[in-house]
Amino acid sequence: MIMTTSLDVNRWNLSKNWLLAALFFLATVPFVQAQKFGFVDTEYVLDQVSDYKDAQKQLDEIAESWRKEIQAKYEKIEDLYKAFQAEEVLLTEEMKRQREDEIINKEKEAKQLQKQRFGYEGDLFRKRQELVKPIQDKVYAAIKKVAERKSLNFIFDKANGVTMLYADPKYDMSGEVLKELGISAVSKKD
Numbered sequence: 001m002i003m004t005t006s007l008d009v010n011r012w013n014l015s016k017n018w019l020l021a022a023l024f025f026l027a028t029v030p031f032v033q034a035q036k037f038g039f040v041d042t043e044y045v046l047d048q049v050s051d052y053k054d055a056q057k058q059l060d061e062i063a064e065s066w067r068k069e070i071q072a073k074y075e076k077i078e079d080l081y082k083a084f085q086a087e088e089v090l091l092t093e094e095m096k097r098q099r100e101d102e103i104i105n106k107e108k109e110a111k112q113l114q115k116q117r118f119g120y121e122g123d124l125f126r127k128r129q130e131l132v133k134p135i136q137d138k139v140y141a142a143i144k145k146v147a148e149r150k151s152l153n154f155i156f157d158k159a160n161g162v163t164m165l166y167a168d169p170k171y172d173m174s175g176e177v178l179k180e181l182g183i184s185a186v187s188k189k190d
Contacts, residue, residue: 035153
């Protein structure tokens with residue numbers, strides 16, 4: 001019969017607890033180390049892509065042209081309204097109603113054109129999709145390649161309102177994405 005003392009039991013419990021803690025630590029370390037993160041500033045990356053700048057310039061020019069077109073329609077409506085006010089006392093009730101209807105219809109047309117050009121999924125939206133989406137797809141493909149090459153599990157985009165309290169610059173993959181796109185980066189100002 002083996003006799004154990006309370007000191008031996010305490011040692012066994014202590015070493016058993018230490019062993020469990022060590023096993024837990026060893027089991028969790030690979031999981032923590034397996035998660036690799038990086039971040040990209042897509043605003044900065046896209047700013048370096050000349051095709052993107054050209055597309056943005058083209059979109060701005062189109063939007064300005066459409067704004068002028070709509071503004072001209074509203075100016076014409078304003079002229080019609082001023083003419084109506086000046087001549088109103090000379091017009092019959094039938095002529096007044098026709099002029100008012102004409103002004104109302106022109107306003108509806110202008111608002112419809114404005115909605116068609118700038119509304120949700122309007123002409124500008126479709127033009128942006130046509131010009132910018134292929135460039136964004138190319139950038140996201142480069143991001144995916146960088147993530148795979150660097151064995152990163154996650155890449156965050158820190159542009160446009162994504163808040164990061166701290167980002168170690170060594171994890172910034174923006175330069176790698178530009179390299180993947182074949183673009184030499186200019187110095188980045190954070």
